[in-house]
Amino acid sequence: MKWDIGIDLGTQSVRVAELNDGPVMSSSAALAFREGNRVPICAGDIAERLVGRTCQGVDVVYPLRDGVLENNLYAASLLQWIFKRSEGVKSRRRFGATITCAPFNRPVQKEALLTAAIDAGAAEALLVRSDAAAAVGAGLDLNGPEAKLLIDVGAGKMTCTLFTFGRVAAFGYVPYGLNRIDDRVRRILRSDFGYRVGKAQSEEIARTLGSAMPDKAPKDIIMHATGIAMKDRRPVNFDVETKPVLDACEDVVSELARLCCSVVDNAPEELSADLNDTGAVLTGGGAVLADLDRRLGQALGIPCRVADAPETCAIRGLWRIMDDPNAYAQMLQGQQSR
Numbered sequence: 001m002k003w004d005i006g007i008d009l010g011t012q013s014v015r016v017a018e019l020n021d022g023p024v025m026s027s028s029a030a031l032a033f034r035e036g037n038r039v040p041i042c043a044g045d046i047a048e049r050l051v052g053r054t055c056q057g058v059d060v061v062y063p064l065r066d067g068v069l070e071n072n073l074y075a076a077s078l079l080q081w082i083f084k085r086s087e088g089v090k091s092r093r094r095f096g097a098t099i100t101c102a103p104f105n106r107p108v109q110k111e112a113l114l115t116a117a118i119d120a121g122a123a124e125a126l127l128v129r130s131d132a133a134a135a136v137g138a139g140l141d142l143n144g145p146e147a148k149l150l151i152d153v154g155a156g157k158m159t160c161t162l163f164t165f166g167r168v169a170a171f172g173y174v175p176y177g178l179n180r181i182d183d184r185v186r187r188i189l190r191s192d193f194g195y196r197v198g199k200a201q202s203e204e205i206a207r208t209l210g211s212a213m214p215d216k217a218p219k220d221i222i223m224h225a226t227g228i229a230m231k232d233r234r235p236v237n238f239d240v241e242t243k244p245v246l247d248a249c250e251d252v253v254s255e256l257a258r259l260c261c262s263v264v265d266n267a268p269e270e271l272s273a274d275l276n277d278t279g280a281v282l283t284g285g286g287a288v289l290a291d292l293d294r295r296l297g298q299a300l301g302i303p304c305r306v307a308d309a310p311e312t313c314a315i316r317g318l319w320r321i322m323d324d325p326n327a328y329a330q331m332l333q334g335q336q337s338r
């Protein structure tokens with residue numbers, strides 16, 4: 001089978017690569033539906049812009065929640081939307097699609113994702129481990145003998161995987177990602193300061209003021225934000241200090257550091273020792289959180305670096321795997337044909 005299109009389906013974003021052209025598209029994984037309707041009104045970045053602005057009877061939804069498939073109809077709709085827009089497959093009757101999938105999806109969820117791809121129009125669908133795709137995209141040689149540690153920090157999940165000889169030697173995950181920081185920021189602003197802010201505003205606050213090393217982060221920065229004052233329900237401009245944002249980051253980052261240490265602690269000694277030379281590589285959109293590489297490097301006691309363009313590693317890696325999936329046989333997660 002020739003794999004014509006690759007899709008890195010994330011909790012928040014979806015990225016697409018075509019066999020001949022490489023990565024061609026990146027957009028939000030959002031879909032907007034009118035109540036009772038199975039065809040979306042819009043999808044991608046336009047649907048994302050409707051979050052918090054929808055009128056009655058319109059819902060903005062995502063196919064995945066916390067890295068796992070939550071709704072196969074939404075997944076099929078999003079995949080169909082992608083297939084219709086992809087030059088390489090839109091006019092073809094038969095094409096093969098590869099899709100990334102977090103390894104902790106249950107077998108029934110993997111089956112449902114494969115079926116969604118077939119329902120959306122693919123003649124054949126193949127699932128690839130999302131962490132393996134990210135590792136290949138970050139330039140790691142998974143089939144080599146020395147151990148490689150890949151830490152993927154996404155919107156809905158954080159994974160830590162130790163690869164060697166084309167196999168997974170140790171793996172762990174946290175079933176939430178950096179979206180949790182935005183949720184915490186929103187909650188703290190509401191409960192401690194009396195302001196309600198939207199999803200986009202809380203994400204901007206977290207990106208601007210967030211850091212994985214609270215002791216090193218500058219404390220005297222203030223960010224201007226807009227929201228609703230709860231006491232009189234009026235729109236207001238107000239200032240946010242770093243402290244509540246750093247607290248929100250700390251909860252999530254300390255959990256990620258614990259996860260990475262436990263994966264390395266549970267790995268065979270020889271492989272853990274390799275990591276002193278090879279170090280750890282960070283991928284995913286959340287890898288650029290300020291000082292995350294330094295914080296994890298300190299926790300693990302090994303060098304830790306952020307991959308180039310970390311948010312696109314998984315789609316660039318999937319594009320390479322699509323070309324020759326058999327070279328990554330242990331990283332494939334299931335296949336289905338029409």
Ligand SMILES: Nc1ncnc2c1ncn2[C@@H]1O[C@H](COP(=O)(O)OP(=O)(O)OP(=O)(O)O)[C@@H](O)[C@H]1O
Binds near residue numbers: 066178288
């Ligand atoms: N500069 C930044 N600082 C902190 N977080 C950031 C920054 N840029 C992006 N992020 C976070 O990265 C996350 C998006 O990462 P990514 O696109 O890899 O997720 P995803 O692939 O959709 O989700 P997942 O792989 O977890 O299913 C969001 O939570 C976003 O807030």
Ligand SMILES: [Mg+2]
Binds near residue numbers: 011154284
């Ligand atoms: Mg991802």
